[in-house]
């Protein structure tokens with residue numbers, strides 16, 4: 001039973017009534033019964049039970065074992081449910097619907113349809129270009145005209161807390177005559193922000209910048225684990241493949257886009273005029289002032305600022321659909337590594353160590369956290385994404 005009333009949040013708690021992210025949880029007495037929960041402080045509100053108790057018209061959506069039916073329901077329903085949840089967490093009574101966070105198991109909150117990873121930080125792209133391709137211009141000629149991305153592997157998206165097995169593959173340093181096979185020796189992180197698509201779009205109906213909020217339900221943190229040795233050898237000419245497909249970790253909590261209204265900010269000034277479908281010069285500010293913190297084994301190693309991203313999530317969605325591709329509920333896309341202009345704002349070890357390492361060791365625990373400014377001085381927290389590196393099969397920790 002909760003020690004403290006769930007309604008009494010500690011001062012400044014980033015998971016208050018302006019945040020209210022959704023997740024999927026089970027309790028030890030019913031480990032098979034996945035249900036939708038809403039994080040409030042250090043508690044999870046059982047949204048299905050609260051909905052039933054309040055006679056909500058949305059009880060069926062909230063009783064599902066994944067967020068997908070809620071995602072598919074569209075923005076008017078998202079707004080109505082969020083308003084209801086806000087009354088449930090603040091109303092008197094109903095303490096039995098709250099579970100302390102440490103007593104529940106959190107699951108991957110939605111069924112991932114397709115997964116795309118972008119490359120939207122000018123600082124990251126410039127640093128990586130310099131390290132991977134020292135004899136070329138760091139930014140390719142297309143970089144400031146379209147948001148570059150690649151299709152990732154949806155089936156290996158895992159929830160925060162899942163161990164990450166060190167991947168194995170082909171590695172070949174420039175000086176080696178031939179590739180060798182074995183565990184990655186340059187296992188890295190990538191601090192990113194993910195966007196979860198709710199309402200689908202049929203083929204041949206590109207999603208305009210102005211319709212972004214009709215389709216994107218919410219936001220979470222992402223760690224796009226990357227095997228740099230595998231990547232450097234395999235990626236020419238088609239791009240990332242096995243170096244990034246073994247695991248992508250996401251937060252257990254998906255925070256509705258509406259929670260970030262007070263954190264909206266203009267993206268950096270554009271170097272070139274953009275084609276009309278990407279031109280956001282007259283649009284509402286498309287950036288989000290999210291402050292990310294990267295910790296390895298409890299020690300902060302970087303503070304990447306999401307506000308510095310060149311391409312916005314609305315531009316990325318417009319670009320993903322401009323060719324006529326349809327959009328499905330559960331489609332998921334990540335921003336690309338978030339790196340700011342300063343050396344201590346870089347979102348991966350490749351950049352933080354200028355390509356020299358050290359990279360991740362077996363046993364290392366990487367945790368990303370973030371918050372954004374909310375209304376009236378409140379903080380909007382993003383659920384953490386954490387993962388521990390475990391040795392490749394048949395190998396031992398050093």
Ligand SMILES: O=C(O)/C=C/C(=O)CC(=O)CC(=O)O
Nearest residue numbers: 118119120128129190336337
């Ligand atoms: O520049 C490259 O060849 C590769 C870059 C990346 O590894 C980054 C990638 O996954 C996209 C991103 O996270 O920004």
Ligand SMILES: [Ca+2]
Nearest residue numbers: 117190224337
């Ligand atoms: Ca990435």
Ligand SMILES: [Mg+2]
Nearest residue numbers: 224244247248
């Ligand atoms: Mg990945």
